[in-house]
Amino acid sequence: MTSPAGEGRTEGALDPAIAARLKRNEDGLIAAVAQQHDTGRVLMMAWMDEEALRRTLHSRQATYYSRSRARHWVKGESSGNTQYVREVRLDCDGDTVLLLVEQTGPACHTGAPDCFEADVLLRPESTPPAA
Amino acid sequence: MTSPAGEGRTEGALDPAIAARLKRNEDGLIAAVAQQHDTGRVLMMAWMDEEALRRTLHSRQATYYSRSRARHWVKGESSGNTQYVREVRLDCDGDTVLLLVEQTGPACHTGAPDCFEADVLLRPESTPPAA
Structure with missing residues (x-):
């Protein structure tokens, strides 16, 4: 089990060159989208502050x-369904990171493979769109 | 060119059954992640209010x-780089939608194929992670 307290004692701060490129919201957070690196499945969306990004990197x-x-919270710290992070990419306006991960087990707390499985608001049309 | 004003005159409100499942932030917004439907490329992250979601659906x-x-704003309304939406999925806690789209042209305002191209914060390790 990973100890957040132990993680917290890791020395150092986020690279100032990275920190300067982040555009945090009013709560000091950026969005983080996790994607399974090989299948391309989008797993979940969550939030990071500077320290969460530092620990992830x-x-x-x-x-x-x-x-x-x-x-x-370390993803999987209680469930064991961790995400090993292969790549992290910051978007063009600095308010979202994309994590390319190796997901262990299901990503969603419901037990679904990802958090977007259950609730489909719009399905593909049976005919292709007009050109 | 799509007219936002014209879109705005479309009758109706968001399906109340969908609206009831949304968990809006303090600004009344949910996050929206756009993914190219066939390649799996994550294109961008933006925001929607109820009306933006209604118009999208x-x-x-x-x-x-x-x-x-x-x-x-309709994606591509000035650039022509529109997103035809094949599917929309709401996540398990109702604060993020995943759009599976057919992107025309580059998704990013910089001209890059997606908004996560330019700034890599962490690259894959050359050796696989320890088991």
């Missing part, structure tokens, strides 16, 4: 910030 | 809400 274990619990 | 043209400009 340092440990390669996806680490987010929970707004409701007001604390960092 | 109704028109199948990805329509977002710009926080900086405080207005709706």
